[in-house]
Amino acid sequence: MAALLRALHFVLALLISLRNLALAQDINQFFYNGFKGANLSLDGIASIHPNGLLELTNASKQQIGQAFFPFPFHFNTLSNNSRSLSFSTNFVFAMVPESPMRGGHGIAFTISPSTEFNGATATQYLGLFNSTTIGLSSNHLLAIELDAVRSPEFGDINDNHVGIDVNNLTSIQSAPASYFSEHGGNEILQLISGDPMQVWIDYDEMDKLLNVTLAPVSITKPRKPLLSTSIDLSLVLLDSMYVGFSSSTGSVSSHHYILGWSFNKSGKAQSLGISKLPSLPPGRNSKVREDWEQQYGPQRFLYKDLYKATKGFKDKELLGTGGFWKEITRTGKATTSGDVFAFGTFMLEVACGRRPVESERSPEEVVLVDWVLECWKRGAILGTVDPRLNGNYEVKEVELVLKLGLLCNHRTPEARPSMRQVVQFLDGDSTLPGIPVNGAGIGLVPVSNEASRDHVLTIPVSSDDVSSYCLSDCESILSGR
Numbered sequence: 267m268a269a270l271l272r273a274l275h276f277v278l279a280l281l282i283s284l285r286n287l288a289l290a291q292d293i294n295q296f297f298y299n300g301f302k303g304a305n306l307s308l309d310g311i312a313s314i315h316p317n318g319l320l321e322l323t324n325a326s327k328q329q330i331g332q333a334f335f336p337f338p339f340h341f342n343t344l345s346n347n348s349r350s351l352s353f354s355t356n357f358v359f360a361m362v363p364e365s366p367m368r369g370g371h372g373i374a375f376t377i378s379p380s381t382e383f384n385g386a387t388a389t390q391y392l393g394l395f396n397s398t399t400i401g402l403s404s405n406h407l408l409a410i411e412l413d414a415v416r417s418p419e420f421g422d423i424n425d426n427h428v429g430i431d432v433n434n435l436t437s438i439q440s441a442p443a444s445y446f447s448e449h450g451g452n453e454i455l456q457l458i459s460g461d462p463m464q465v466w467i468d469y470d471e472m473d474k475l476l477n478v479t480l481a482p483v484s485i486t487k488p489r490k491p492l493l494s495t496s497i498d499l500s501l502v503l504l505d506s507m508y509v510g511f512s513s514s515t516g517s518v519s520s521h522h523y524i525l526g527w528s529f530n531k532s533g534k535a536q537s538l539g540i541s542k543l544p545s546l547p548p549g550r551n552s553k554v555r556e557d558w559e560q561q562y563g564p565q566r567f568l569y570k571d572l573y574k575a576t577k578g579f580k581d582k583e584l585l586g587t588g589g590f591w592k593e594i595t596r597t598g599k600a601t602t603s604g605d606v607f608a609f610g611t612f613m614l615e616v617a618c619g620r621r622p623v624e625s626e627r628s629p630e631e632v633v634l635v636d637w638v639l640e641c642w643k644r645g646a647i648l649g650t651v652d653p654r655l656n657g658n659y660e661v662k663e664v665e666l667v668l669k670l671g672l673l674c675n676h677r678t679p680e681a682r683p684s685m686r687q688v689v690q691f692l693d694g695d696s697t698l699p700g701i702p703v704n705g706a707g708i709g710l711v712p713v714s715n716e717a718s719r720d721h722v723l724t725i726p727v728s729s730d731d732v733s734s735y736c737l738s739d740c741e742s743i744l745s746g747r
């Protein structure tokens with residue numbers, strides 16, 4: 267059992283470590299769905315949480331937190347390369363203030379010649395300037411501020427705005443934090459609501475237009491930008507420039523987080539996988555997740571991660587099956603109960619040493635879940651255990667894994683144990699509730715019928731086909747989107 271548990275924990279850990287790898291990194295672009303393992307240049311009180319959440323500032327007052335991509339980009343080359351000033355970026359942030367009604371102070375997406383801001387101060391200066399350096403054209407600095415405090419000396423319009431700043435914190439254009447919905451309405455957002463929001467910043471050097479768009483994470487990029495400013499960045503930026511975030515707190519503090527960030531100088535910045543972003547710490551306004559998610563990260567069994575882990579399912583040994591994901595796609599529902607379902611299926615894999623569906627088997631054994639359930643009802647559940655184990659297992663423990671696997675595959679998602687409970691059962695901290703041998707009594711009805719079986723069996727099985735089938739389906743289903 268210890269080995270089996272280790273294997274299960276290992277797979278969890280593997281999935282998590284793969285989850286947030288930056289997908290593309292070359293000199294012109296990068297992409298972080300969470301910052302686990304990211305080599306950012308951090309300054310002040312900025313830190314990266316174990317789950318990949320980038321925390322620029324915490325509840326400490328009058329502090330600065332900064333995170334920059336460690337290498338500079340070419341922005342203003344003297345050559346005839348016509349795309350050097352254009353850029354596209356999007357990121358997800360959240361502001362969780364200490365006192366519910368007051369922010370402190372804000373976050374600025376920053377393009378700057380250096381990652382050192384000598385003498386810069388916190389509070390209204392956002393860690394970018396001090397009272398001497400502000401306004402100097404030698405700053406060569408562009409910032410998009412998400413400002414939650416009204417600073418009259420900079421002409422701030424309110425305490426909840428987005429502004430475009432050039433060398434100065436008096437914005438050249440600003441607007442109340444809001445977005446234009448599909449229906450044309452201007453929807454106000456509260457920067458300090460604690461809810462994650464997404465920002466898109468796009469500059470096209472041909473049009474010389476800088477666009478800034480804001481929206482809640484739950485919606486796609488609004489068509490109409492919140493800010494659209496005509497500006498010639500060749501007059502502001504130098505050739506070698508760093509991109510990143512600067513943030514500050516004042517006499518009132520706020521946790522300022524970045525959850526994911528995509529940046530591109532060769533085209534439109536890739537969209538972030540919202541479901542893959544790290545979760546915020548539990549607390550006011552942030553949706554409390556289950557303990558196991560805190561422990562293991564906001565786990566979603568992402569097809570893509572597994573696909574990579576298994577080198578496109580070519581290494582069938584690693585998971586024992588490529589059919590695993592196809593089985594899951596039948597349920598059509600996921601999120602937490604889907605994770606549990608996936609894990610349940612996985613446990614049955616592990617214990618029985620076979621795929622969820624094996625058409626070459628005798629009819630009653632084709633669908634693994636049905637077969638295990640039938641054997642359980644007959645009191646012969648151990649007959650399903652992988653014969654290759656040669657009886658080298660603790661009967662009680664394997665029984666637990668099998669029964670738990672079945673429970674996780676309960677037809678009614680609500681009846682499935684939570685992942686936290688699963689971990690408790692596996693760790694022996696909880697005992698599995700007494701389950702009547704008659705599975706029907708707890709609604710554990712066989713999941714197969716002819717229709718679903720046909721559906722499963724007609725899904726292509728080559729790894730390439732699996733990928734085209736699953737990339738759209740598995741991922742969206744598994745991530746619950």
Ligand SMILES: *[C@@H]1O[C@H](CO)[C@@H](O)[C@H](O)[C@H]1NC(C)=O
Binds near residue numbers: 311324
């Ligand atoms: C904020 O972070 C800094 C640096 O990690 C730490 O010293 C400080 O105690 C933290 N403040 C709070 C209120 O947690």
Ligand SMILES: *[C@@H]1O[C@H](CO)[C@@H](O)[C@H](O)[C@H]1NC(C)=O
Binds near residue numbers: 307
């Ligand atoms: C991380 O960034 C620093 C620059 O800040 C660089 O010197 C170092 O090589 C980078 N490490 C990796 C693994 O990319």
Ligand SMILES: *[C@@H]1O[C@H](CO)[C@@H](O)[C@H](O)[C@H]1NC(C)=O
Binds near residue numbers: 345346347348
């Ligand atoms: C500059 O333009 C010329 C002519 O269009 C082209 O051949 C050359 O490759 C360009 N150089 C760069 C650095 O883009």
Ligand SMILES: *[C@@H]1O[C@H](CO)[C@@H](O)[C@H](O)[C@H]1NC(C)=O
Binds near residue numbers: 384385397398
């Ligand atoms: C602002 O920073 C600059 C550069 O470090 C420094 O020379 C100057 O004295 C600072 N001004 C104030 C008011 O702190």
Ligand SMILES: *[C@@H]1O[C@H](CO)[C@@H](O)[C@H](O)[C@H]1NC(C)=O
Binds near residue numbers: 402434
């Ligand atoms: C900052 O910009 C505003 C508006 O353009 C300008 O009035 C102000 O003088 C600038 N501040 C400094 C210190 O140059």
Ligand SMILES: *[C@@H]1O[C@H](CO)[C@@H](O)[C@H](O)[C@H]1NC(C)=O
Binds near residue numbers: 476477489
């Ligand atoms: C900026 O917004 C305007 C108005 O919606 C649009 O026409 C233009 O293409 C946008 N530019 C970029 C670089 O997104």
Ligand SMILES: *[C@@H]1O[C@H](CO)[C@@H](O)[C@H](O)[C@H]1NC(C)=O
Binds near residue numbers: 531533534535536537
């Ligand atoms: C950058 O743009 C290119 C061209 O559109 C695209 O192929 C690439 O995936 C983008 N990369 C990122 C990280 O957004």
